Amino acid sequence: MPELPEVETIKRDLKKHVTGKMISRIEINLPRIARKHCNQDEIVIRTERRTIKEVKRRGKFLLFYLDSSDILIFHLGMTGQLLFCSIDSPFEIDKYTHIVVRLKDNEKILFRDPRQFGQVFVINQEELSDKLDLGPEPLSDGFTVEILYSMLNRPTKIKSFLLDQKKIAGIGNIYADEILFEAGLHPIKPANSLNKGEATRLFVAIRNVLTEGVKQRGTSISDYVDASGKKGNMQNKHRVYGRAEKPCPRCGTNIKRTVIGGRGTHFCPRCQKT
DNA sequence: AGTACGCCCTGGCCGC
């Protein structure tokens, strides 16, 4: 569910609500969510009575910088949600609420995740680049056509390339399909077959589609909601994702669905060239 | 070392 635009939306919401606030205690009800990098007891100990200095995003990870040199990190997997809970915006702690981050005045951040693919862990700031192991942020100034072009040096299908977090951080299955439609590139096209012009089109499409996704506050197809529990609007703007056998908005040809790298892939067989 | 696939889970939807 949550790709860069969704995590960015949640980050902006939580930043407003929790920056400068102290974590009284974290409760972890499902150990498997805390299986990576450190165990659940360590997470509890290293976050207790720590103040949240900053909230940031890196790829699809959400980062809470603490007043120690530690960072509390969440990944939402497929169905994860982070809900800010207060007197004004109460949320029920249900069977899918695996983590409760308790703040003062009965405020809380709830982590819900029906499919349990999410993760939580605490690492030191110095371990960040090592433990997350991500490619560049596609919306940052540091990401350029030249950098993108230099990474397109392998015969991997371009769709798989876009999904590889070590290449570019934050693109998931939905935005990958939308980006390739925007760029007019067939998802099976080998990455190293793109010429400079095609790489430029891909670069522009990555920026445009992700920026529009953030502007629309993300895509809500099933589980995704922001930190207030509200749905995004980007699903209404999709041109290929989830539109198999419906007409292409550009040429009218029926959109096709196939499977690439085990993921459902939607494309216009006429507009998108191999 | 790079790439492809099965698998981790649960819920929703479709067809019988």
Add this chain to the structure above:
DNA sequence: TGCGGCCAGGGCGTAC
């Protein structure tokens, strides 16, 4: 109404 089968936006471990 019930149930089996299939689908799902992510990432990892394993096998080449």
